Amino acid sequence: MSRARGRMISVDIAVSEKIAKLSPKALSLFCLLLPHLSSYGKMPAGTGHIKDTVCPLIPWLTQNNIPALLKEISRHTSLKYFKDAKGLPYLHSLSWREHQDLRADRMGDDRLPDYSGKPQENSRSSPGVVPPEVEVEVEDKGKVEDAELDSSLSPVSIEPNFFEINPEVQKFLQASSYFKSLAEPTKANMAFFDSALGMEEQHPGFDILKAMAEADLYVSKRPQKYRFAQAALNGNARPSAARSFLGNWFQNAVKFMEG
Numbered sequence: 001m002s003r004a005r006g007r008m009i010s011v012d013i014a015v016s017e018k019i020a021k022l023s024p025k026a027l028s029l030f031c032l033l034l035p036h037l038s039s040y041g042k043m044p045a046g047t048g049h050i051k052d053t054v055c056p057l058i059p060w061l062t063q064n065n066i067p068a069l070l071k072e073i074s075r076h077t078s079l080k081y082f083k084d085a086k087g088l089p090y091l092h093s094l095s096w097r098e099h100q101d102l103r104a105d106r107m108g109d110d111r112l113p114d115y116s117g118k119p120q121e122n123s124r125s126s127p128g129v130v131p132p133e134v135e136v137e138v139e140d141k142g143k144v145e146d147a148e149l150d151s152s153l154s155p156v157s158i159e160p161n162f163f164e165i166n167p168e169v170q171k172f173l174q175a176s177s178y179f180k181s182l183a184e185p186t187k188a189n190m191a192f193f194d195s196a197l198g199m200e201e202q203h204p205g206f207d208i209l210k211a212m213a214e215a216d217l218y219v220s221k222r223p224q225k226y227r228f229a230q231a232a233l234n235g236n237a238r239p240s241a242a243r244s245f246l247g248n249w250f251q252n253a254v255k256f257m258e259g
Contacts, residue, residue, distance in 0.1 A: 041096025
């Protein structure tokens with residue numbers, strides 16, 4: 001029996017907001033990867049294997065930049081880049097069956113591992129439900145929370161740092177007088193922004209950077225009203241309270257946007 005020469009790229013890719021977020025190099029690599037995925041949307045993702053098999057003649061896709069591009073793809077799309085329990089890298093498209101017309105009796109055996117990562121739900125550092133006017137003071141708890149999250153790195157996780165893919169957000173935070181502590185790539189901050197990124201993907205009109213700029217301007221006009229803002233000005237950062245304020249601001253921004 002002849003083997004299929006590759007997979008199909010659905011026309012839906014033209015209007016995918018997730019795909020539109022990819023940089024030119026990441027988009028190119030994403031499209032080149034698709035024909036090489038198995039019937040189950042998987043493939044080994046060793047850097048050398050990707051270079052030799054997927055893009056051997058493209059000089060600007062190298063073993064040096066491929067890992068970062070795979071992380072970018074994993075961040076913005078359903079094609080996930082991960083390592084198994086042995087530390088071996090793989091790719092797994094979580095929406096593969098939605099875009100491929102495959103006969104179950106011709107798919108063969110699935111011998112590659114599944115991506116098992118799951119988005120955090122009800123994270124303690126995720127956006128809450130308190131209106132922005134109300135400041136939640138949990139600094140001492142926040143310090144413990146940051147330490148706990150920083151020590152909980154999975155030995156098989158290679159999910160990219162949020163700031164690696166969104167440097168403009170980190171740059172804005174670093175310049176902010178009130179939210180500078182959130183520019184540190186701690187696990188608590190990364191979990192918070194991962195949750196915010198989920199909001200951005202679910203609500204296309206919501207923009208993290210724009211919402212932060214509006215929140216920063218709002219606080220700058222009344223810093224005395226918020227203890228985290230006063231503490232930041234005095235060099236005593238309270239990241240947990242800053243995340244709580246921003247989280248509530250984000251949620252209210254989405255509610256206002258959607259009417």
